[in-house]
Amino acid sequence: MKARFMKRTAAALATVGAMALGMGAAQAADPLKVGFVYVGPVGDFGYSYQHDQGRKAVEEKFGDKVKTTFVENVPEGADAERVIRQLAQTGNELIFTTSFGFMNPTLKVAKQFPNVKFEHATGYKRADNVATYAARFYEGRYVAGVIAGKTTKSNIIGYVGSFPIPEVVRGINSFMRGAWSVNPDVKVKIVWVNSWYDPGKEGDAAKALIDQGADIMVQHTDSPAPLQVAENRGIKGFGQASDMIKFAPKAQLSAIVDHWDDYYIDRVQAVMDGTWKADDTWHGLKEGMVHMAPFTNMPDDVAALAKETEEKIASGDIKIFAGPIYDQAGELRVKEGEVAPDGMLLGMDWYVKGIDAELPK
Amino acid sequence: MDWIVPLILTVITASTPLLLSATGELITEKSGVLNLGVEGMMLIGAITGFAVTVSTGSAIIGIIAAAIAGMAIALIFAFLTLTLMANQVATGLALTIFGVGFSALVGSGFVGFAIEPLPSLHIPFISDIPVIGPILFGQDFLVYLSIFMVIASGWFLTKTRAGLILKAVGDSHESAHAIGYNVIGIRYMATLFGGAMSGLAGAYLSLVYTPMWAENMTAGRGWIALALVVFATWRPGRLLAGAYMFGCISVLQLHAQSAGINVPSQFMSMLPYLATVIVLVIISSDQTKIRLNAPACIGKAFRPAQ
Numbered sequence: 001m002k003a004r005f006m007k008r009t010a011a012a013l014a015t016v017g018a019m020a021l022g023m024g025a026a027q028a029a030d031p032l033k034v035g036f037v038y039v040g041p042v043g044d045f046g047y048s049y050q051h052d053q054g055r056k057a058v059e060e061k062f063g064d065k066v067k068t069t070f071v072e073n074v075p076e077g078a079d080a081e082r083v084i085r086q087l088a089q090t091g092n093e094l095i096f097t098t099s100f101g102f103m104n105p106t107l108k109v110a111k112q113f114p115n116v117k118f119e120h121a122t123g124y125k126r127a128d129n130v131a132t133y134a135a136r137f138y139e140g141r142y143v144a145g146v147i148a149g150k151t152t153k154s155n156i157i158g159y160v161g162s163f164p165i166p167e168v169v170r171g172i173n174s175f176m177r178g179a180w181s182v183n184p185d186v187k188v189k190i191v192w193v194n195s196w197y198d199p200g201k202e203g204d205a206a207k208a209l210i211d212q213g214a215d216i217m218v219q220h221t222d223s224p225a226p227l228q229v230a231e232n233r234g235i236k237g238f239g240q241a242s243d244m245i246k247f248a249p250k251a252q253l254s255a256i257v258d259h260w261d262d263y264y265i266d267r268v269q270a271v272m273d274g275t276w277k278a279d280d281t282w283h284g285l286k287e288g289m290v291h292m293a294p295f296t297n298m299p300d301d302v303a304a305l306a307k308e309t310e311e312k313i314a315s316g317d318i319k320i321f322a323g324p325i326y327d328q329a330g331e332l333r334v335k336e337g338e339v340a341p342d343g344m345l346l347g348m349d350w351y352v353k354g355i356d357a358e359l360p361k
Numbered sequence: 362m363d364w365i366v367p368l369i370l371t372v373i374t375a376s377t378p379l380l381l382s383a384t385g386e387l388i389t390e391k392s393g394v395l396n397l398g399v400e401g402m403m404l405i406g407a408i409t410g411f412a413v414t415v416s417t418g419s420a421i422i423g424i425i426a427a428a429i430a431g432m433a434i435a436l437i438f439a440f441l442t443l444t445l446m447a448n449q450v451a452t453g454l455a456l457t458i459f460g461v462g463f464s465a466l467v468g469s470g471f472v473g474f475a476i477e478p479l480p481s482l483h484i485p486f487i488s489d490i491p492v493i494g495p496i497l498f499g500q501d502f503l504v505y506l507s508i509f510m511v512i513a514s515g516w517f518l519t520k521t522r523a524g525l526i527l528k529a530v531g532d533s534h535e536s537a538h539a540i541g542y543n544v545i546g547i548r549y550m551a552t553l554f555g556g557a558m559s560g561l562a563g564a565y566l567s568l569v570y571t572p573m574w575a576e577n578m579t580a581g582r583g584w585i586a587l588a589l590v591v592f593a594t595w596r597p598g599r600l601l602a603g604a605y606m607f608g609c610i611s612v613l614q615l616h617a618q619s620a621g622i623n624v625p626s627q628f629m630s631m632l633p634y635l636a637t638v639i640v641l642v643i644i645s646s647d648q649t650k651i652r653l654n655a656p657a658c659i660g661k662a663f664r665p666a667q
Contacts, residue, residue, distance in 0.1 A: 041465065041472075041575075041576040041577070043465075043468070043469055043472035043473070043575070043576055044472075044575065044576075045472060045473045073576070073577075158619070189619045189620075189621070190618070190619070191615050191618040191619045192618060193615075194627060194630070195580075197575075198580045199571040199573070199575045199578050199580075200375075200566065200570055200571055200578065200579075200580055200582070201580065201611070201615075203570065203571045204371060204375060204611065204612055204615050205615045205618075205619075207367070207371045207612075207615075208371065208612065208615040208616045208618070208619045209619045210367075211364050211367040211368060211371070211616065211619075212364065212616070212619045212620060214619075223571075223575055224573065225571045225573070225575075228475075228571060228572065228573065232478065246473060246475050247475050247573065356621070357621060358621075358623055360623070360625075
């Protein structure tokens with residue numbers, strides 16, 4: 001009786017052991033879990049959509065070696081922290097938080113999960129396990145500015161802004177420097193809608209700008225509504241974050257396209273190889289993190305000039321924020337012969353001289 | 362003065378969805394039913410209108426489908442609150458949350474489609490008259506419908522027997538029941554009408570205002586419509602004025618910005634609600650005013666005595 005019991009126990013133990021071993025083996029082959037947090041819906045066909053394209057590229061590249069999860073429509077605030085923590089708790093080893101407002105929640109959760117790696121887009125605070133990354137969208141905006149300067153007839157640009165944060169202000173400055181490089185008479189009118197995503201309001205803002213004489217529509221909000229209004233009103237404009245030609249086949253001149261695919265693949269690879277570091281990445285046209293959608297609805301010479309500008313920015317021949325640069329108050333911000341350092345660009349809260357608008361505080 | 366006409370045109374498009382859904386809600390509330398699901402019904406209407414228009418190529422079929430979809434959702438609400446006597450406030454809120462999620466689910470396949478916006482009326486010569494032409498004779502038919510419906514509602518409530526019965530049901534369901542009116546049946550109809558109007562308002566957003574589908578594209582307009590009914594103290598005439606005033610505020614702040622006038626846009630976004638609170642304070646300070654207009658039985662479940 002006893003012997004039998006012993007035998008059984010041994011067998012059971014062996015089974016458990018085998019199971020444990022099996023589990024260990026399975027764990028080694030377990031996919032790397034990667035989480036993504038988006039501020040808008042993946043269906044916004046703009047900013048969040050492009051991040052999700054990046055996530056899909058990761059899945060395609062690594063197949064069943066990764067398992068990705070995303071949470072969309074996450075408000076920037078207390079809810080974000082809950083979502084990020086949830087992702088960390090459910091075994092994600094690498095988490096991308098893709099909007100500026102996720103910065104503090106990301107750092108807070110990162111402190112509680114030192115073994116999880118975090119990547120925060122467009123922010124400036126880092127930690128041992130928090131890297132930051134952003135794209136130099138403003139380089140694309142300079143190219144757009146050149147096109148706009150050549151295309152506008154009324155010399156009035158309509159600009160739909162989301163929030164007056166450095167990212168957006170920098171874009172406006174860069175765009176106007178591009179426009180002035182070919183047409184010094186260009187003026188810009190700016191409307192803030194205080195939202196990244198409210199198609200109705202973005203569209204109304206675009207209408208207001210057109211009514212004020214704008215004949216080029218630029219947007220730094222995420223829905224295609226402003227461009228669509230441009231199409232209906234028969235003016236030209238630029239797509240934001242992704243190629244929006246479908247919404248404006250006659251109006252879109254080009255679009256500043258975010259291209260996260262390569263970066264996301266690199267970072268996932270780095271985690272797999274154990275070479276991941278909490279560093280800061282700020283890539284632009286040169287590295288391909290930003291690229292321009294095809295130049296359409298413009299004469300060949302303008303398209304050629306746009307192409308040339310794009311190449312010169314990539315090669316470094318054009319330095320967008322090369323001095324001398326004065327702000328609106330006339331204060332010299334960048335000296336002649338110098339180029340604005342990244343730190344200044346990241347904290348840019350002033351308009352360059354020549355912009356006839358007041359920055360909301 | 363070139364900017365006046367386009368400004369008015371923009372105000373009209375901004376006001377029409379508010380007017381459509383608020384007219385429906387006004388009739389619903391007059392019958393004694395408080396449906397807080399306007400936002401949800403609008404979203405369902407928006408995606409239905411868009412999806413059907415994309416699939417059939419006909420905006421008219423899309424608009425009809427949107428109204429039917431709004432009614433279908435309102436029917437669920439009516440069944441829960443009138444037949445099963447669930448709490449109207451809680452059910453209405455649930456309806457909104459359901460509408461947000463459900464429309465996003467259905468709509469995920471329709472993101473990124475572009476459609477032709479609904480054609481506007483164009484009468485040769487008359488539509489070309491400066492200023493008056495484009496404003497009065499150059500709109501799409503939903504704009505005319507919204508104005509017609511609010512006027513018709515005013516006429517219905519004050520001049521027709523059916524309207525008086527509806528108000529009686531909303532003011533005292535016990536009495537209305539006692540003299541032989543079918544309280545539940547009338548409330549069902551009023552709620553369905555509200556659903557249809559919200560569905561139309563949603564279709565206006567996805568087919569005219571911004572001709573595309575985007576998740577949560579109502580962005581709070583359903584709540585403004587609800588506030589508007591209170592703001593108008595349940596009177597169609599004031600509702601019309603209020604809808605255009607709210608539309609005007611939202612558009613004017615954008616115009617002010619682009620004209621270089623600095624107004625805090627957050628303050629302007631707050632104004633409709635602030636105005637509603639002020640109206641509430643004013644009407645609450647005078648009991649007779651409330652009794653005259655607000656349906657006395659609003660939000661109360663009716664249990665017919667057996």
